[in-house]
Amino acid sequence: MNTKGFIFDLDGVIVDTAKYHYFAWKKLAESIGISFTEEDNEHLKGVSRIKSLEKILEWGNIQLSKEKFQELITAKNEDYLGFVESMKEDEILADVPRVLAYLKSHQQFLALGSASKNARSILKKVALINDFKVIVDGNDVTKAKPNPEVFLKAAEGLQVPPKDCVVFEDSLAGIQAANTAGMISIGIGDATILKEADHVFSDFTEISNEFLYQLISEL
Numbered sequence: 001m002n003t004k005g006f007i008f009d010l011d012g013v014i015v016d017t018a019k020y021h022y023f024a025w026k027k028l029a030e031s032i033g034i035s036f037t038e039e040d041n042e043h044l045k046g047v048s049r050i051k052s053l054e055k056i057l058e059w060g061n062i063q064l065s066k067e068k069f070q071e072l073i074t075a076k077n078e079d080y081l082g083f084v085e086s087m088k089e090d091e092i093l094a095d096v097p098r099v100l101a102y103l104k105s106h107q108q109f110l111a112l113g114s115a116s117k118n119a120r121s122i123l124k125k126v127a128l129i130n131d132f133k134v135i136v137d138g139n140d141v142t143k144a145k146p147n148p149e150v151f152l153k154a155a156e157g158l159q160v161p162p163k164d165c166v167v168f169e170d171s172l173a174g175i176q177a178a179n180t181a182g183m184i185s186i187g188i189g190d191a192t193i194l195k196e197a198d199h200v201f202s203d204f205t206e207i208s209n210e211f212l213y214q215l216i217s218e219l
Helices: 018-031 038-042 049-059 066-084 096-105 119-125 149-158 172-180 209-218
Strands: 005-008 109-113 134-136 165-169 184-188 199-201
Touching (some): 018 038, 018 066, 096 209, 109 149, 119 134, 149 172
Parallel strands (some): 005 109, 109 134, 165 184, 184 199
């Protein structure tokens, strides 16, 4: 049996924290007079907190002092963490536990590769922290996706060559990062947005055990 590296993004892949980011960003944007839609939120997926606020300010053609910028970043994170605090295991997305269990039962290495600085606390909340051999999050990297740093660090931690790694991502920036790293990219979500991925599924219920076995065998 081949041992490969399977690297999972967190937000929108394992749990739907994307909705909490949306609520928090919407509140922030509207507090400074900028309208913010779910479509706008799509453009922030996989993007760091600072870059996200820079994008919002650009859309609204607004400039802020460094102090005000930092104040908004802090408030946004506090709002987001307020939502995260109440998370439970039932917020794990459909069939994620089956996929993780199948891969582990076939002696595959699992890693988390997320831009979120709250990844570890979220994994603890939903009782998945022990499923991952390696966790690389926003505290461990300096470059945001589409830079491949987060996935390359995960592969290094797993001691698996990038070419033998598979990445599950819900953002275009994440897919581009996986492709740049030379990994197999699997999009979870809208195929029109994630069209650069090697494979796209709307969610994990569409990913069969046979497909997972194929990934293990053919890499």
